[in-house]
Amino acid sequence: MTEQRTLTEKGRETRLRLLRSAEQLLATQGYANMRITDITSNAGLSAGAFYRYFTDRHQITLELMREMIDEMAEFIRSPFDESDPKRSVLESTHKYFEFYDEHRAVLGVLVEMSQTDAQVAAFWDETKRAFYARIARSLRRGVRLGVIRDDIDPQIAAEMLGSMTEFYAFQRFAMNGSGLTDVSTADATRTIAEIWISGMGLNEQDAQRSAPDDTETD
Amino acid sequence: MTEQRTLTEKGRETRLRLLRSAEQLLATQGYANMRITDITSNAGLSAGAFYRYFTDRHQITLELMREMIDEMAEFIRSPFDESDPKRSVLESTHKYFEFYDEHRAVLGVLVEMSQTDAQVAAFWDETKRAFYARIARSLRRGVRLGVIRDDIDPQIAAEMLGSMTEFYAFQRFAMNGSGLTDVSTADATRTIAEIWISGMGLNEQDAQRSAPDDTETD
Amino acid sequence: MTEQRTLTEKGRETRLRLLRSAEQLLATQGYANMRITDITSNAGLSAGAFYRYFTDRHQITLELMREMIDEMAEFIRSPFDESDPKRSVLESTHKYFEFYDEHRAVLGVLVEMSQTDAQVAAFWDETKRAFYARIARSLRRGVRLGVIRDDIDPQIAAEMLGSMTEFYAFQRFAMNGSGLTDVSTADATRTIAEIWISGMGLNEQDAQRSAPDDTETD
Amino acid sequence: MTEQRTLTEKGRETRLRLLRSAEQLLATQGYANMRITDITSNAGLSAGAFYRYFTDRHQITLELMREMIDEMAEFIRSPFDESDPKRSVLESTHKYFEFYDEHRAVLGVLVEMSQTDAQVAAFWDETKRAFYARIARSLRRGVRLGVIRDDIDPQIAAEMLGSMTEFYAFQRFAMNGSGLTDVSTADATRTIAEIWISGMGLNEQDAQRSAPDDTETD
DNA sequence: GATGAATGAGCATTCATTCAT
DNA sequence: CATGAATGAATGCTCATTCAT
Incomplete structure (x- = not known):
């Protein structure tokens, strides 16, 4: 039973x-x-x-994943302030790294099993979609606000920038830094934010200037 | 025997x-x-x-990885022309995607097993380091040429941009597009190149202008 | 486990x-x-x-050998009265035959495996050494008592007489009498004792006469 | 074929x-x-x-045994001079040790397999019987000649003395000395002969005196 | 609730033996 | 004659799972 x-x-x-x-x-x-x-x-x-x-062990593992996914959902629901994108990206990345660090065990297994287990693959797919969707939503808002370049598909860009963050975190936390140079988490966070910002054509002055007051409500 | x-x-x-x-x-x-x-x-x-x-199956799998790693090494040795970074990034990314597509089976297993198998983990670690090192080398050259911003650590940036490309490819090819929107490979390639270029502060005009004629020789 | x-x-x-x-x-x-x-x-x-x-089967077999060796050790510790060598030899031989009969299975395997298995060989070596040492000790005491000829090395003699007894027992009990004539155990015991006695130059009269009262202590 | x-x-x-x-x-x-x-x-x-x-390997092994048995038969047929028993025993033992040394491999296997293989067991049985029979024959002749005590069954005695020699040789040559003290083959030969002689109640003077001239011819 | 004894399906692995070349 | 590729029966061993206590 x-x-x-x-x-x-x-x-x-x-x-x-x-x-x-x-x-x-x-x-x-x-x-x-x-x-x-x-x-x-x-x-x-x-x-x-x-x-x-x-x-069986499959079930207990899924149970652990569900636990994590729930927290992930919460994380994804947290507000992102497009009017101060630099700070927001920094903060989001920081929180994401913390989350990854805490759940390294289950996240590593998610990757391991996705290759083999359709149920887990579906699980992961869903999670990533939600994660990327949230980024895409922010990017689109940024475009509307004129703080983000409009010559790039926000969805693909979201998936790529998300991939960058996720995989870097995966290597750093779930793979014990495999492949990576040993730098402080703070430095890594800062650099990744820089790439986000300039990758998206964010111009800090522009951003400051035009940002209206609309916070995302998911 | x-x-x-x-x-x-x-x-x-x-x-x-x-x-x-x-x-x-x-x-x-x-x-x-x-x-x-x-x-x-x-x-x-x-x-x-x-x-x-x-x-045993472990050995035959490693054999397949070795095969792939050898081709990977060849890929990594291919020239990258910093004087025309946009085209070079596009070309490199294109080739990388082709490579990933061809070796999707083994690359997926590499990820799967890295969680579990120290030997495979070491294998992958090494490969990624070589891959990232090649990118970092190019970035450093670009900084010297004045076509790349000098306020970011090239090594970390290389690891992040490399992560972005690799993981996007992983999801797209080894995971059958899990988590990703369905776009053409061409579009994906174009977008990822854009992010690289602007993420690194590359300015096409600048690049064109100042680029001297030194091709990398590894 | x-x-x-x-x-x-x-x-x-x-x-x-x-x-x-x-x-x-x-x-x-x-x-x-x-x-x-x-x-x-x-x-x-x-x-x-x-x-x-x-x-594995190797371990369970060693376990059985250990069981037997323990009993063997007990047997070897049993007293031998040099003052009445004839009776003592008879008794010892009798007990030895009983022991061999009871443990024929394991003893046969000991011989079989000694050819092939270093661990078992070491096991057997040790056991035989203890067995021969006990005989040699008795012989030396007998020499001191003047009831045993002093022109033979007691150690070699012990090994030979011991070999005789052991191998006869082995053939008789572990090999179902292979090679041997079918005689009663009593007769065999009597004959082997005769050979021990006269082989060692024991003279019953002498023995009776000179035997002082020192029983082995070990 | x-x-x-x-x-x-x-x-x-x-x-x-x-x-x-x-x-x-x-x-x-x-x-x-x-x-x-x-x-x-x-x-x-x-x-x-x-x-x-x-x-199969069984057959090639039997082939090797047959080779050895043939030489054994020859050895057994060699003359034994009861008129000079001490020298004869020495010589026989010496030759026996040489034989054992040369055929250590096959003799070891004979012992190993006898436990398991009925055919080999029968083989060995036969060989030992022939060997013991030859000794018994000599002993009986010695009794008739009055150089050997007549209160022991020559057959059993033959089996025991034979066992002693065989097993000592087995340990020394086929088991690399397992269980035995390290002495020269010459010393071992001398000691074993002594035990034979006195074990059988041979009196050298008597022997010399009465020995008629009948050599065994099998 | 917890225990640990017992089961048996599932796979890995070895090795004698055959046979085309 | 000799080779070595291929076969498949025989066993060993692991581990999830059940169940009486």
């Missing part, structure tokens, strides 16, 4: 213990190498205990 | 048949789901045949 | 059941022909059950 | 090469660990070559 209804207090605790244990293992060994018995023994439980709360 | 000393013509053919078979399966099911017997039966051979040429 | 930390009563029983099953098979088919599934099915268990308690 | 008729000169050479190769491997790894491909590659041949001359 995997129904989570009628769980006693102790039961709910055990369930969480298993989730945390799985997350830990995903971070250190990835999905491919995580065994059910690893999860339980790492949680200080017997093998059979797992099945009271989950059906 | 593996990698037999003396392979006959027929033996060499069989070995290649197995490599192609494995590549095919990696593309469709990923590393995690690829069985040895899948490889052999897909190649029209018996299970035992595999072991005459490879020790 | 093998040699689980916490075995329940039932677990301990199953483990013993496997040991007995393996012992039986070693006796009938030898190590070379014993399969893991033979062991489990002979014990009325599924194939997988084996691996909860042992890692 | 395994018929050895109509072998060309080259064929006969290849066959011998395989036999020597197998013997070598038996000496170093034992029967259990000897693979067909080991035999052929060690002989510098391809795997398929084996089957032109032998059917």
Whole structure:
């Protein structure tokens, strides 16, 4: 049985213990190498205990992803002020890096499994679309405000700039910096913001000047 | 024994048949789901045949990666003309996308396995470093030529712009467009080049004007 | 995992059941022909059950040897009365034959595997050394007591007389009498004792006469 | 096909090469660990070559045993002079040790396989019987000559003394001295002869005196 | 709720043996 | 004669999953 209804207090605790244990293992060994018995023994439980709360390792992993996606959605809903794009980009990037750092385990697994697992791939697809859509929306607003060049398709640009940020974060946090030079997160954040700004043809003076007061409300 | 000393013509053919078979399966099911017997039966051979040429699926996969890395190295060595950056970026990006498209199977697996396999992770790390180093070299030359802004660390910028291109390509080719809007490769190429150019502060007129005649020789 | 930390009563029983099953098979088919599934099915268990308690057939076999070696050590520690050598030799030989008979299975395998397996060879080497050392000790004491000829190296003599007894027992019990004439164990025991006695130059009258009262202590 | 008729000169050479190769491997790894491909590659041949001359490793091993048994038979037929038992025992033992040393590989395998292989067991049984019979015959003659005690069953005694010699030789030569103290072969030979002589109650003076001139001719 | 014993399907791997060249 | 490619039966071993206690 995997129904989570009628769980006693102790039961709910055990369930969480298993989730945390799985997350830990995903971070250190990835999905491919995580065994059910690893999860339980790492949680200080017997093998059979797992099945009271989950059906298999696929399910517990999806559960962790759902947890993360929920927080991601919240992040995406946070306001972006096009009237001060430089500061906003800096802030957004900073928050995004924090988010990635915190969820490195699950995000790494998302990438790993997307290759193999259609359900996870769909999951990821959806998440990225939402993420890119939010950027595209901001870009379009920026164009209307005259602070962003209008000769580039905002959607494609959003996907590219988003890709840049995401993959840099992925390498930095989920891959322990693989491929990258070792610089401070602050420097990385600043540089990436610069590229965003100038990549989008943002002109700080222009931006300051014309920015009306419309904040995004998603 | 593996990698037999003396392979006959027929033996060499069989070995290649197995490599192609494995590549095919990696593309469709990923590393995690690829069985040895899948490889052999897909190649029209018996299970035992595999072991005459490879020790296990890990090895044959690394073999495929090595093949790809070699071609990658060649790609990276190709000339980049800073005196005409816009055209050069377009050309490079185009070639990069072609490369990614051709090797989508192995590149996807590279990402999948990096989470799990230290050897593959090291492999990828190395490749990305070479790729980013080549970009950084070009950027530094551009700064010296006065066609690129000098207020950004070329190394970090290289890693970010490289990330953008790579991850966009990854999603587009290895993930069948997951997360992305469906646009033509030409449009995508054009947009990404625009971002590169303006992101790096390249001014076409400036570039045209000041560009001396030094082509990179690596 | 093998040699689980916490075995329940039932677990301990199953483990013993496997040991007995393996012992039986070693006796009938030898190590070379014993399969893991033979062991489990002979014990009325599924194939997988084996691996909860042992890692492979090599380990379970060593386990059986260790069991036997422990009893052997006990046997070797049993007292030998040099003041009445004839009776003592008879008694020792008798006990030795009993021991060999009881452990014929494992002893046969010890011989079989010694040819092939360094660990088993070392095992056997050690056991024989302890066995021969005990005999040599008795012989030296006998020489001091004047009941044993002093023109023979006690160590070599111990190894030879020990070899005689061991190999005769081996043929008789572990090889089902291969090569040997069919005589009663009592007769065999008597004859072997005669050879020991006269081979060592023991003279019964002498022995009776001069024997002081020192029993071995070790 | 395994018929050895109509072998060309080259064929006969290849066959011998395989036999020597197998013997070598038996000496170093034992029967259990000897693979067909080991035999052929060690002989510098391809795997398929084996089957032109032998059917399987069992057969080639028996072939080697037959070779050895033939020489053994010759050894057993060699004369034993009961009129000078001490010298004769010394000489016989010496020759026996030489024989064992030369054939250590096959003799070790004989022991190894006897546990498992009925055919080999029968082989060995037969050999030992012949060996013991020859000793028993000599002992009986010695009894008739009055140079050997008549209170011991010559057959059992033969088996025991034979066992002693054989097993000592086995440990010394086939097991690389396992369990034994390191002494010169000469010393070992002398000691074993002493035990034979006195074990059988041989009195040298008596022996010299009464020995008639009948040499055994089998 | 928790335990850990037991199961058995699923794969990897080895190696003797055959056979076309 | 010799080669080495290919086969496939035989086994080992792992691990998710069930279930009696």
